Amino acid sequence: MKDIFDFSSLRDLLKGTESRDPFRVLINSLNGVTGPYVREIFVNELGAGESSIVNTKPLEDFGGLHPDPNLTYAAELVSALKEGVHDFGAAFDGDGDRNMILGKNAFFVTPSDSLAVLGSHLRHIPYFRIEGVKGFARSMPTAGAIDRVANAVGVDFYEVPTGWKYFGSLMDASRLSLCGEESFGTGSDHIREKDGIWAALAWLQIIACEKKSVEELLISHWKRFGRNFFTRYDYENCNADDCARMMHKLEQTVTSPAYVGTQLSHKNKSYVVKLADNFHYEDPVDGSIAARQGIRLLFEDGSRIIVRLSGTGSSGATVRIYIDSYEKDENLLLGDAQVVLSPLINIALDVTEIKIHTGREAPTVIT
């Protein structure tokens, strides 16, 4: 990490200088494996106080916590940040590869936005000044914010199926510098994996250079590039046969040739289908094919509905519905994602007939 980042500027950020207040961080390891590394880096190296790190003892049962860095399971971090004392919060999952980033007052950074903000500021990270910036990539369901950054920075961009191995293939071929997923994984080619601590340090390095808060960084990003509003609805532990039937029916409906051009409406909002398919990926390095990686409805205004079955659920089937909608009107950038996306969410619930197929009135988790 010392070769990748400028630890002396990170130290100044955390401790403060004559002209700048200390930047107060709260890092929560959720009793996973990152604890000892967090202590060594944030306390011993960067001089943060002991109270800046919590749950840093790795425990076999994670101390009864569910070590998932999201708004539901890292609720302890969210409540602590809501008190308004800390400028920055980060939580990592059990094996330390995923991360959640929060700003002051628990300002939530979606993983898709986190990736895009990192992408547009890589020049501040010493590693990239030496190694250069190759391509950027995201998984297909991840919101498209990084796509516009790749275009502005002038690097190659890849959209891959969910699963880190697809990024690995691009990294092995020296085509990729930065990648991420809506499922809270963020990584660079310093290793061939997602890396939660790396992501937190990358954010702090950018904050140290830009001298802006997390929220200010996001707002200036949205003003420059527009904003991708994003949400994910998870229906966990559903009947697998019912879900398979739902996916089959949905695929048949949306891939019929007449479906393109269909107008889908909710209240006074309408979306016209531009393309609908089951995502198919050909690896540009070895030519291998990954077929049927999730049903996509792409609309003329750039909004998307994605539906796929999780590959990691532990019992039954988990349906994930992802909604991604792009907005560039400056007056609408600060809206609440659930409110802004409400028409598209309702359209997704109708098109999938999820309530009929799963018998569920509401999702298990909303991110």
Ligand SMILES: O=P(O)(O)OC[C@H]1O[C@H](O)[C@H](O)[C@@H](O)[C@@H]1O
């Ligand atoms: O959405 P799922 O199929 O449950 O997958 C969620 C995540 O699982 C693992 O962590 C993979 O390494 C990720 O690439 C993937 O995004």
